[in-house]
Amino acid sequence: MFEKVWEAHVVSEIKGGPSVLYIDKHLIHEVTSPQAFAGLEKRGIGLFRVKNTLATADHNVPTKHQDQPIKELLSRQQVDKLTENCKKFGVTLYGLGHPYQGIVHVIGPELGVTLPGMTIVCGDSHTSTHGAFGSIAFGIGTSEVEQVMATQCLMQSKPKTMKIEINGTLGKGVVSKDIILYIISKISAAGGTGYFVEFAGSAIKSLSMEARMTICNMSIEMGARGGMIAPDETTFAYIKGRQFAPKEAKFEEAVAYWKTLYTDADAKFDKTYNFDAADIEPMITYGTNPGMGIKVSAAIPSESDIEDSNKAGFHKALEYMDFKAGAKLIGKQVNYVFIGSCTNSRIEDLRLVAKFLKGKKKADNINAYLIPGSKQVEQQAIAEGIDKIFAEAGFELREPGCSACLGMNEDKIPKGEYCVSTSNRNFEGRQGPGARTLLASPLTAAAVAVSGKIVDVRDFNLN
């Protein structure tokens, strides 16, 4: 599948160098675009294919009072700069206040912009999310953003390919976030570097589109260039009828093409892994990279489990997190829970959390952030009445944005505090200087919120 989509987008090959790859859709946001727009201005050119470009504001935005000017000056200036640039260059912008505004990797799929067989890039590493549709989607730097703006093409060396197959049935309390945290814990935060990954197998096939997006979203967390899942009936049903998806005869024509994108039975991969879904349990991270994950019921590895070359990093991580080697996490008090981010802020995530929270209340010590991924997700939650379940449980459904995932806007976790987070990175200081992040699924995060401490969600009645 990767080869088919890649080959269909090669404009030209450079001898002894990268390929010139055509980009079907370019998503932009306020943080990684201003220098690229400035570069175009300096060259005196515009966007080569402006209609293939879509912008939103997400990283810097507050998640309360979005109708008011952004308080923080530099954030406001960056968001204003995006508005100004989009106006000047004619780029469609779903900015603050627009009914389609949201996290760039949430709005692309929900608007039907993301389609199988495309190439999609964005100046954000979590662009891998869109691979859930069978597209080649990856994050790029700002010089590359400028390349795509100027020429709709990108110089890229072809990555190696990896297949990760997960077969079998998922156990109680296990969701797609646990699958990807499990995989990264097995192959490490660098295990996918240099590769494009295809996720396959019956456990992946059984997932909804939104669950698949969570998996592809975090393929960058094992270092992979991107992740892909072959499009199937689940994919086509998700796309059908969305705002910008092809309609009627065009849709049928598109589906016929998308069906040709499957991976041939004799396709060769540079590397293959196989996992059994039955081995996966609710997961949590204890350290400072996403590969440092364990089953929530298990203990942190002990000194002897760690290879010599990894010992320094292991010690540094435990010191930062104030955890002990060999200790269990269950029962550890946590004062912050963050449910949101491009990994887990879609309507299914909110429904899952609401179903769990119904009739329960968050613990008194918990400060909870509950952030929908987009304006459309927020409105859907309100239409379904699940905002009331959140309110009764002591949660406030805030406004869409990247929020406390990256410590760039007003939402930050204080120094030294633990936060069980549905986001994608537990790096030092990621959620704010000195903040300590434990990555987990939305279901586990909800269970922690009602308990005030780390718990195994399977100890609750989940029916």
Added chain:
Amino acid sequence: MDKFTTIQSKIVPLDMEDVDTDQIIPARFLKATTRTGFGENLFRDWRYNEDNSPKADFILNNPAYKEGKILVAAKNFGCGSSREHAAWAIHDYGFKVVISSFFADIFKNNALNNGLLPVQVSQQFLNTIFEKEKANKSNFQLKVDLVNQKVEIVGENLSESFEINDYKKTCMINGYDDIDYLLNMKDKIEAYEKTSKYLNIVG
């Protein structure tokens, strides 16, 4: 982009694995709309206390390493976010080369696009660099020769060759950037668009 051919310099050893781009430049410093000035916040939270006083034990605050133009780090350097600000910060601080036993993919591209040369060496050679530097701090220097694709420990008979594709090598040596190249092939891009299956269906 700066031209690069060869450099001989002291190094700044950062013997840490998985150095992510949030450490290189935390997100709260990504709010500028220009490419300059990021060097002062390079490794911000490892380099400064909360009150902005320098942390004495961090290597960039050690006067002995002030002259180093070559940053040497352990494996998986530059993982995490795609922020090009990480490459800008390292370059803006004054580094010309980063050496590691392997780099995260996006960081590597970002570095190459900014005249900052990422040099991938074997784990064994990396260990040798760290050991020799420890033993011979004040005199230790590396020479990185892009033309001959060779990194050498100066004064010792120790060197290793490194890989870079011919296209990127030419760009680095001449200070060319990819956009100049791509802008010259617009006719080819337009011809491609006419034949694209995807564009024909959903255009």
